[in-house]
Amino acid sequence: MKIKTRIAAGILLAFMALMPPGARRLLADQTDRTHQIGAKVKCMCNGCDQSAAKCYHTGGAYSGPCETAKTILKEIDAHIATGKTDEQVLQAMIQEYGPPAYVEPPKSGFGLVAWVMPIVYLFGGLALVMVIITRWRKRPAVVAAAPGLSGVRVSPELLARAREQAQRETEE
């Protein structure tokens, strides 16, 4: 290795060592970052509902991201290179393509309905289950144990049914 190259490499290493950990990670993970942000931006090809990073549009020149998705990823790369944060990059993409570029519903306006619905299902269902349990617990037993059975003759049919029921209820 030439002396100039060694000096340049030494300066670069020293520079990297002095860099704050966050900045080092930024350089190392730039591709990951692009794809992480790309996963929040919808592929705008109008042929799929996938994100730009996860587009696997079939029928294109290659499997995997279609040309539209690739363009979006390159734009994200360009925004990252200007030093923007993830949120700023995302907002820049939304500004360019409009609200439909959100890959998940926005947490405002009508989009909020999508987020609220699963919570309503869960708690509504939970309330329903509690009502059912309460009603079942209040329900009287259909069959009460007969008192003083000792000494009573039990028919073979009855015995067989009792055995069957006992087996059913204790098997699992």
Added chain:
Amino acid sequence: MDVFGSFALILAFVCAVYAFAGGIAAILTRHPLLIKSARQAGIAVCALIFTSTLSLVYLFFTDNYSVAYVVSHSNRDLSTFFKIAALWSGQEGSLLFWSFLLAIYVISVLLTYRNKNGELMPYVGVILAGVQLFFLTISNFVASPFKALGVANASGAFDLVSRADGNGLNPVLQYPEMVIHPPNLYSGYTGFTIPFAFALAALLARYPGEKWIHLTRKWTMIAWCFQTMGILLGAHWAYAVLGWGGYWGWDPVENASLLPWLTGTAFLHSVMMQEKRGMMKVWNVWLVFITFMLCILGTLLTRSGLVSSVHAFAQSSIGGWFVGFLCIVMGVCLVAYFKNRDYLKSENQLDSIVSRESSFLFNNLVLLVACVAVLSGTLFPVFSEYLSGSRISVGAPFFNKVNIPLGFLLLFLTGVGPLLAWRKTSTESMKRNFQIPVAAGAVGAAVLAIAGVREMYSLICFSLCIFVTGTIVQEFYRGARVVRIRSGASWLASGVDLTLRNTRRYGGYIVHLGMVMIFMGLAGQAFNKEVEKEVPIGSTVHIGQYELLLQSMDQKQEKNYVAERMIVEVMKDQKPVMMLYPERRNFPANQESGTMVAIHSTLKEDLYVVYAGMNPQNNLPTLHVFINPLVKWVWWGGMVVVMGTIVALVPNRAAVMVLARAEVPSGAPELSGMQPAPAALREGHD
């Protein structure tokens, strides 16, 4: 042969009309000859559908390019293996294939129960014939796979023509799993028709007891098993072919396959409540109805163009037919329910909230909430466009955020439910059953946290997986120990003996173990890494512990395509470990191309290498590399689930418990009309 196939399909339609109408007349008149003739017509429908399907396969094998469907989906160079897959690669063929699989189920049911359940079977026959009639109507009059190829002449009429070669099969379908994934998935969809038919028939006929549940349990499990295999094979196909590094993208078509699986899973659990305790009768009937309707809705979603999907292999305008059929099915179910709902009253009470019954209720709640959340998320873009004027996208991040917590709840219940006793579980029993698994889960979480796992969701998931595995291992250990003490056999032999004595219970545990493995694999996604880079020949790409050197590129000519291939040497710690060959395939028949991913898979992680294309400006190939931890656990987990289901389908080898006949005084009065008192139950399991 195309005329023969078409004729068989028309005859099948005519016979289905008779099986349906004659069956209704048979139910009304109770005439034995009419009942028999309707059943025979049902069998004839199946035989004719088989004939028609085999005719279409024959047309593919013999390269008959006078039939439009064969021209669109095959070519001479296509291998015989993929010519089978061409059968279901388009709309018309896949609908015929649907009828074919349904016919296998229908003929099996009609022959199995031909001399049994005389009150129920005429109703079952009518319902099955009704479903077949719908699909045969579509295949005959809306989307016939036997349409001849024609071109318009000068007078506007069509001349029949024959082409020298076909357009070929879609490249992404030319993958071995595409030959087994759709049959499995369709077998799941069509299989749920059988429990639906029995449930509706039992309701219409007011069939006594839980007989329909016993009759359909195996059919439901078979359908569920196929659906599980179909979903996982589809996921593996997407992983190995589409080249985006993942296996589940919450695409509407994927969601459509998941919906009936979720309700089917709920049914397989809640059905035990009815069998053991005579409870949840209304719920079970409606779960079966909904599962069947979700199968139809799935087909509607994927074929109507209602929602965007990358799986647009078979889109057309037949959605209206499915909407109509869905409305009819819903109408019939509602009428049958409201007319006969008094027959579905529960027999028992709930003794305690800490019981197996409650765990089943919560299990069903979580599964149903997941189902409704996935369904509403899938349809939300349509609703938002209709109600607010702008289409709001609902992509994978939304589904992940909603379903991951629900998945955790389900995983937790998978561990808790089986250890709770029917009716009531005491505090002592809880302590005895849960202290070791809970401790194992907590220790596991602590160890992982110390080892540096900081992803909260993954940490929770791994911890729950350890907990559930602990409960399952404990159950096997306790049971096997009893068998071992009695028989003196080895631990393995005792475990096998135990499983074969109660296949349903221990098969269920094996299924749960498989689900735990799948969850482990899913949790690994949090640690995925990827890098995409243009690489000149001789240069390297680093990812994780691996260094990938692009040695060279070559081309290989195959019968149906030309493959452009990267030759990549993989090194780990500066030492060469393997060669990988990701490739891009160009199919001259339809001028399309596809990717073949190279995957080095271990239990720890997958090294997933994609040849992502060539930059036309600088002629540099792009290498897209992923490290996907624990993916193999998903596929192996799927195999364990299937194995567990097969075990659960096997009849028990010996009775679990034998009760001795009670000694009764000879002079005591007889109580033949009296109901038996509820048996005193031991807590926990045997």
